[in-house]
Amino acid sequence: MGMSTGGGGSSLNNEINVTPMIDVLLVLLIIFMMIIPMSRKAIDTQLPDPNPQPAQPNVNPDQIVLEILPDDKYAINKEPIEKTALFERLKSIYDPRPEKIIFVKGDTMVKYANVIWAMDQARGAGVKVIGVAPK
Amino acid sequence: MGMSVSGGGGVKAEPNVTPMIDVMLVLLIIFMITIPQINAGFTAVPPEGQNLKPHPEEDGDQVLGIDDQGRYYLNKRPVRNEDLETLVREIYGVEGRDDYIMYVKAHKDLQYLKVVDALGVLSKSGVRVAALITEQSPGTESLVESDRILGSGGEK
Numbered sequence: 409m410g411m412s413t414g415g416g417g418s419s420l421n422n423e424i425n426v427t428p429m430i431d432v433l434l435v436l437l438i439i440f441m442m443i444i445p446m447s448r449k450a451i452d453t454q455l456p457d458p459n460p461q462p463a464q465p466n467v468n469p470d471q472i473v474l475e476i477l478p479d480d481k482y483a484i485n486k487e488p489i490e491k492t493a494l495f496e497r498l499k500s501i502y503d504p505r506p507e508k509i510i511f512v513k514g515d516t517m518v519k520y521a522n523v524i525w526a527m528d529q530a531r532g533a534g535v536k537v538i539g540v541a542p543k
Numbered sequence: 544m545g546m547s548v549s550g551g552g553g554v555k556a557e558p559n560v561t562p563m564i565d566v567m568l569v570l571l572i573i574f575m576i577t578i579p580q581i582n583a584g585f586t587a588v589p590p591e592g593q594n595l596k597p598h599p600e601e602d603g604d605q606v607l608g609i610d611d612q613g614r615y616y617l618n619k620r621p622v623r624n625e626d627l628e629t630l631v632r633e634i635y636g637v638e639g640r641d642d643y644i645m646y647v648k649a650h651k652d653l654q655y656l657k658v659v660d661a662l663g664v665l666s667k668s669g670v671r672v673a674a675l676i677t678e679q680s681p682g683t684e685s686l687v688e689s690d691r692i693l694g695s696g697g698e699k
Binding site for chain 1: 597
């Protein structure tokens, strides 16, 4: 008995057991690591002026208007262009151009995803500002 | 000594399940909190794209949702189409806001007409920039250098 009392220090430890806390903290860490990279991504677009000035006589003649037409057809300033050639065409327009502005005008019949695709291509080709043309 | 052997209390054969239960309870609580926020009434599958600008979520972001039926949701609460303009103007019509950006999360197969209608309403109500929420296509990276810097830096 004398021995069990003396040796008792090994079986009775009065430190706090931190293992459960570490487990919980590790799980929390993993969950936050999974959530944080799911940050949102978007394409910024400038909305049309709600109170348009009466049509200015000196409207900028060399603005670029990209039209999205039904059946996956596209046109830049009324000039039809193949879907596959769109990116190269935009790149050849915007590489030398100082003002990286495009106006995107979608036909009312097209799908939203097609318009996003076109805006996406335009951003890839170096466009900085995307304007949504009013209906 | 004979008592300590018969007691058997010092040597336990079963594993200690207390840490596992702790972990499970924490997981349970976290899922209970996040799941209602994730599918709160509104579901839309945004379109996919490649050259996107990261917009880390912040408090105070205003999100307009448009589901596959063309119904509007303002910050995940359903709103009637005719009320949208009033409600958005209450948010953006005040003087001294430091941003006039609104996030638009629209379903990918919607007619563009529905989206452009919504954008028209937003522009009348004082929104200047509409950020069209798009998912990064798997395995792609933006061609725009500033997007990549923003993406890896994590903050605006």
